[in-house]
Amino acid sequence: MKNEQVKKTMKGALILSIASLIAKILSAVYRIPFENIVGNTGFYVYQQVYPIYGIGVAFALTGFPVYISKLVAEQRDEATKLRLVQQIFLILCVFSGAIFVGLRVFAPFIALLMGDPQLVVLIKSVAWMFLFMPILAVGRGYYQGTFDMLPTAISQVTEQFMRVGMIILAAWAFTLFDWSLYQMGAVAMLASSAGAVVACLSFIKFYAKKFFKKTSAPKFSYLYLIEKLFSDGLIICLFASTMVLLQLIDSFTLVRGLLHNGIPLAVAKDLKGIYDRAQPLLQLGMVLAIGFSSTLLPTLSQALQKRKYAEFRRIAQVMLRVSAAISVAACFGMVVLMPQINTLLFGDANLSAELAVYVVSVIFITLIGTYNSILQSLNQFLITVVGLLGALVLKFILNIWLVGRINIMGASVATVLSLIFALVFILLFSPEIVKGLFNEGHFWLKLGLAITVMFFSVRIFTMSYMHFIGNERSDTLVMSLGGAFLGTLVFLGCALAFKLFSVREWLMLPGGKKILKVWQKIIRKEGIL
Template structure:
């Protein structure tokens, strides 16, 4: 029976991981065609308000359901599980009404704080989504707590699909009918509420009328605030940093002497970093956290040696993939910027922002390790420190150094979070993870990969002048350059044994990579 429960848990974790990957991928990819349709100023309007929606989405999509599923799983029988769900539902309704009222009535003040009073209707549109947060969070958490992962996974994917469709349809309609960017933004943000309704329609009911009531469980509200709130804040880490940008980047640019319209346009260029970072983060975290179910099982079965080994493997893989992705994006930024967004404006500040992929990947991966041990306080302290750095320094940095200053402050804030988490955690969890040989080999692989990529770019631009202007030609150039960089990095990592055989086998399709390398080595030896 125990093995069956473990297998069910692992299978459920895999299903939810795949659904989360698809949802995050959709959330990143749609921004590219959206920006192409509405331009820099239209993208600015949407991105200024998006963090408010993003916080609600992380609450209902992953943060609260994980916490609620834990409460449900702890309940001894079905009546108790139903009672827990009802209690949490009532608490969340109170929270949702407070947030709804705050956004509805506080929208003009929030918009003034963002430096653009025309954003008030967009903020009020976002408020409606929070009314669906209790039903979505409790429904998903209830089914997850009963080890029924498919309903949650299905609702997550449907929600993101519907939202993306509404956003792109609104952008297309606004462009063809000459709507203002603010009207377009309002309709685009309505996708969050419409998507929430769609997600609820495919989520099975959790309330059963024929279950007898039981005594209310104590401390549910306190646990919801402390444990549930902690999970939500950690899940929304990058969105919270974006929210600080919404209040400080455009205002800081204007304070630095830039005109209002130019500041809005440049903020839209700055926001191009979001889909790029999210894509890099999704890939890197997906590789690393593929080991998370095994890590949780090792913790539950009290196997400290296996837990430490898996932690080391996760962190090594996370750093390797994140560094390779970041170096590749920075090396190819002018091409990527032109291909995706039509010009190379802001390539420097976007390149700086890409450094956050490494730090955010390590924070999220290490946070997964700490969560598997039910340790939350340290990451909350780290998040508070990082946000304080961003809040205190961002306006000054933008006023002094332009939007590039905001990019650096994001990187510095994430760096502060990582330092707090790393040095605040137990020595046994961090010793021996990144040895000096590992860092030296990783650095050498990365430097040579960047050199190979830049050399390929130089050769292609010399023989193919269209690469300087044509988006189609750049697509062809990236089709050549990305494999060159990837194969060079992997080949050097294998040759210099950056990872052990066991660590390579932990990576999806790692066995195929090792087998191919072995065949090539044998062939080369002959």
């Protein structure tokens, strides 16, 4: 029976991981056609308020559902589970209602703090999504607590499809009906509520047949539930919305800083829109790195449950090494190809240096996320919380200081430095079991050599192409795809040649066995062995 439960849990974790991957890819990719349709200023309008939506998603998708599922799983019988979620639903209704009213009432003040009073309509528009948060958080939390991950996965994917579709329609309508950018942005923000409505359909069965049943189970203390939800639950929300909170700081400080430097409002909006191009690039880099390492999470949890600490440490080491290798490769691949990627996706190479600095964040946010997963499995929350809160404070201070001196580049540098601070803090204060995981086998030296060879190989390719062909937008497609393909091959070849991973580590990775087989054929054919 216990083995069946473990199998069900592992299968559920896989389903959720796949759904999360699909949703993240959708969330990253739609921004590219959207920016091309509405332009830099239109993208600025949308991105200024997007972090508020992102925080709402963290509440409804990650933070509260994960903690509710933990509480539900701890209850012995169905009646007690229902009593628990009924009470939590009421608490979240009050909380979400307060956020809704706060956003609607204080929208003019928030827009003023962001440096653009016309954003009021977008802030009021995005507020509606918070009214659906209790339905989604409780529905997802209940099903995850009973180890049925399918409704959550379906709700997550359908919500993103609906939201992305409506955002693209809003952009299309903007070109047809002569809407203002702020009208378009308001409709795009309403897409979050439309997505929430569709996601709620996944939980109709639960609410229609179970939720409203009367139960004789004793009531929980409301004070206890409030304390737990808004301490442990909010901690998980913080982990899930780190980059969104950093973006929120940019929303409140970047345009205002540019205006303070004497840059006209119209130009500041345009520059902020170009700066926000980094978001889809960052998300795609994170999806790639975290997607590979997260495949090992169930194995990590299983090793801990069986008290196999040496096995736990070995799996944790592979997770961190894979995250580091893929994130560093993705980062430097984007850095060397940034002018071409920028031109291909967005039509020009403006602020390519600033975007290149910003995407360095991929390395540090990926490692923070991986360390967080490992520490969470050990029930160690405080270290990451303090590190991330420190990063947010540092980002705010650095933004004010650096934007005033080097404009947009200051915001990019501030993001990277704040994440470095968080990672260093986590490394310094982590428990002994997860310390020194990078120290074995000269990992960083080998990775550095592999990245250097990859970087210069791609750089020579792009420079040669530009010299003989050109650098028009059509040319950048060949350079970007060709550079990415070349970079991947060179990096894999160097990783194998320098023995970046052991054979055992390669076999633990998705597709690792096939990569090793191909490598063995190559070295035998070339007579290397």
